[in-house]
Amino acid sequence: MAQPCKVPEDLDGHAVKDAPPTVYYVPDFITEAEEEYLLQQVYRAPKPKWTQLSGRRLQNWGGLPHPKGMLAEKLPDWLLKYTEKISALDAFAGKNANHVLVNEYKPEEGIMPHEDGPLYHPTVTTISLGSHTLLDFYTPVDESQSGIPQTEESRYVLSLLLRRRSLLILQGEMYERYLHGIRGVAVDTLTERVANLSAAGGQVGETLTRGTRVSLTIRHVPKVCRANLLLGRK
Template sequence: MAHPSRISEELKEFIVKDAPPTVYYVPDFITEAEEEYLLQQVCRAPKPKWTQLSGRRLQNWGGLPHPKGMLAEKLPDWLLTYSQKISALGAFAGKAANHVLVNEYKPEEGIMPHEDGPLYHPTVTTISLGSHTLLDFYTSVNQTQDGVPQTEESRYMLSLLVRRRSLLILQGEMYERYLHGIQGVAADTLTERVVNLSVAGGQVGETLPRGTRVSLTIRHVPKVCRANLLLSRK
């Protein structure tokens, strides 16, 4: 399948103008029937496929990213379909997505502010299933300023409301310069610092109870190696 080397015109209309470059937010990227199908596939995964972490559990598909190269594994068809759909939008500059993390967050579960690192093409794309979440962004930790240590609160910059069935794409400055995380809370109260309220259908002061959310984080790992190549070296 050929993929455009640049973001498609179709996607450009979904850019979030009130955020630093570059955020694309696509509401209802998948249908309710597709959401239900994907949730069923996640639940049907073999139990050993799950890894339990502090605050969430996850499935890893496509291989384990590594500085020396990811030993690539074929994505299952239920993930390949949506990986190809996102790749066809030009999200990975002409490359095809080859790695998916499936994260499950129950209410009051979250993830500390972090960056995705250099093992991936500098784009992260996420399809959300089952529930919304609020994705928070922070400046990086620098040396103390004026002798006062920086706190997570002082580094907080903005948030994005990520609805179920939506597609979120982060590139450029939003991927490379800022950390992102999810607070471990049972409900989210929307403020004026949620920069995509108009397109995500939220209002300042609104409180949204969380359900169990499953995210499909779809990325491209540039450095891969094939199993047959490794065998040929033995």
């Protein structure tokens, strides 16, 4: 399995110390003007570009990922600046980001704990727009402990507070070992289990009301040619 790349030294100061290694949180990665511009572009996308799912809706840019890879499509100019900015951090081990998943979460919408899988390994990056959220992490269900109840609460490990305009980089253990999800609530109460509480400017006991949040999940997806995909070749 590929190893996470070495993140440049200028990101070392953004490492989340109270989380497993290779978690980086960068507040104010983009400006308010850039946030407004990106939101305008997201909502200018044609209606067929949106896919409605339970608890969120999304847009795919760069191609539709497939278990064997992705038939790459050119990213629009309004996204290229940000994929290039993140690629310049060498977050993808010398490769360039080529796929953006845009998710829209309204208050009380979320996503069940899940893993992104090996296709996007070893790095996933996220820019948050419009509102904060709490990203929660869980250990997977241990199949060898079938006689012991394993609830989400018992498997909960920690949370990360993602403020608007921030960048999150996940690699290594946090990507490979843990599931991540977003609870469908309208208000978040911050606790000592929020690993980046200080870096995100939060306080224990503080309550934050969610607005509509748009996340740009930026990553590198291996490319595959159409002929190989149709033939089922790797």
